[in-house]
Amino acid sequence: MSTSTVANGTATTVDEIEIRAITEDELGPWGAALNLGFQRAGVPQAPEFRRLRYFPGRTLGAYDGDRCIGTFRSMPYQLTLPGGHLLPVSAITSVTVTQTHRRRGLLSRMMGRELAAARERGEAVAILIAAEYNIYGRFGFGPATRTHGWRVDLKRAGGLRADLPSAAGGRIDLISMAELGRLGPELHERWRRGQPGAIGRDDAHWKPVTGEMPAPGFEWKEPFAVVHRDADGTVTGLALYRLEDHFPGGLASCTLVVKDFLALDRATAVSLWRYLCSVDWVSTLLVKNIGPDDPLPLYFNDPRAVQPYEDNADYMWLRVLDVPAAFGARRFAGAGRVVLEVTDPAGYAAGRWALTCDAEGVGQVAPTTDQADLALDARALGSLYLGAESTSRLAAAHLVEERRPGAAFALDRLLGTPLKAWNPDNF
Structure with a gap:
């Protein structure tokens, strides 16, 4: 059983750290923990400001006894897709773990809870702004805009x-x-x-x-x-x-x-x-x-x-939680068919999927047993979803495996948009 040693020297097992949704009355101490996690000493708790983005059940705290040592929240946003459809998504933000409790799996527990809840709510995609590049790929997120x-x-x-x-x-x-x-x-x-x-x-x-x-x-x-x-x-x-x-x-x-x-x-x-x-x-x-x-x-x-x-840098990261729902909601550049084999340890996007688009740009994704044209993981799928990243570029970087010659370009032609995906806003 792993432990974490807090400031007073006592040891707390990770199993004793509770992760739960906070109440609105707890936003002040939760805000203080958020400030600590982001290395901002002396910043006010600002519960009134935190309340602007408080959604019951979606603001999580990790508690060592009665002290909040981890923060996490999601918000119900709408993401504009190629073609103009507004897709309900889980916008994840305010993710911190206090320095004394790092490397104990708390982020994994909070993220796992939220992704499962988002899928249950019918949110086909999760998005976030990554403070560090190497954290969120292991949860299936890939950089999707710059x-x-x-x-x-x-x-x-x-x-x-x-x-x-x-x-x-x-x-x-x-x-x-x-x-x-x-x-x-x-x-x-x-x-x-x-x-x-x-x-x-x-x-x-x-x-x-x-x-x-x-x-x-x-x-x-x-x-x-x-x-x-x-x-x-x-x-x-x-x-x-x-x-x-x-x-x-x-x-x-x-x-x-x-x-x-x-x-x-x-x-x-x-x-x-x-x-x-x-x-x-x-x-x-x-x-x-x-x-x-x-x-x-x-x-x-x-x-x-x-x-x-x-x-200039990568900015919004994206994670596909429901492949048919996510790809069925956006529009494509024309007719075509590409079979994707997606690996995803969490299981949400895993499988072999046939993306089929008609001449009007309407597409659908369905499971298939056909031979895969491209193999990729959930991170690469998230990067490709909005069309801001190129399949051919990811294949050149060995982040996508082309199993049929020309398949990377074929997918790029389907995902291409007149205007590149871009999100100017933090959340």
């Missing part, structure tokens, strides 16, 4: 091309945080329905952004907010930004940092970029996160002045 940003030297870029479209009769307005709280949610909901990989934004997103309820442990500084309105006055775009002051030798050389950017059409996007590139004192435009295939660099007269942001 963050991607750009750093633009505006002087060298030479401005945006003159031939780009503009929104006829449109206008750009600076708005207050109160207006942002009213206009932002509806605009984002319209935007995210056309962006594979996106999730909804709840109050726990908007209240910290607007300063109504700052996130504990993070300093809030009011951003600038602008919206684009079309000729009818309908909001079609939004940008949030801040300025980093820099006046070497008294000369303005400031950086404009884009914190959020939403545009429902290309003309709106161009209008917003023209505004952002013309703000006084700015010599550098830093866009920390935008769609990985966004055409922004090509908008400039000199695209070489647009360099990748140094913090």
Whole structure:
């Protein structure tokens, strides 16, 4: 029987550590354990903030006696799939184990409990943001989207091309945080329905952004907010930004940092970029996160002045829990058939599956005894599900085994999307 030694020197068996759903009244101490797990000393417990994402039965605590030493929670979100369907998913977050209780299998117990519950609830997919790369693959998660940003030297870029479209009769307005709280949610909901990989934004997103309820442990500084309105006055775009002051030798050389950017059409996007590139004192435009295939660099007269942001990385990870339900919900690029043999120690995705798609892009997955075209594990399946990763690339990395020549490319053709999956939001 394994033990863990706590600060007072007493030994506690792992079997004596209870994992249970917490009550709403326990959010304060649970928040304190979360802060400890994330190495944030002195951060308030903030039960009111934690309550924004409290769902009974889905917020777990690991308890050594009456002390919370592990945290875990999931939330019922909707994930936009290729084709526009909104899939109910389990969004996992706030995963910590206090330093004194690490390497005791507590994360495995909490994760196992949640994945089983998610499957029982009918959530075909689980998602999370991985703080460390090497933790979640063993639970069947694979990186499914990336963050991607750009750093633009505006002087060298030479401005945006003159031939780009503009929104006829449109206008750009600076708005207050109160207006942002009213206009932002509806605009984002319209935007995210056309962006594979996106999730909804709840109050726990908007209240910290607007300063109504700052996130504990993070300093809030009011951003600038602008919206684009079309000729009818309908909001079609939004940008949030801040300025980093820099006046070497008294000369303005400031950086404009884009914190959020939403545009429902290309003309709106161009209008917003023209505004952002013309703000006084700015010599550098830093866009920390935008769609990985966004055409922004090509908008400039000199695209070489647009360099990748140094913090670009994998972001949202995905785990398939119900293969037929997950793949039956998304749309595909055309007709075809590929047989996948999936290994999954937890059993959720394990089996030999035939993916069959018609000419309209409607697909279905069913068990089969046919010979497999591709062999992969649950991690690779999660990476491929939204189409942001390439089967051919994973095969080249020996993460997918091609058993029929050309099968990797055949699956890529089915999974391909006009717009790469992307999720700009933490949760």
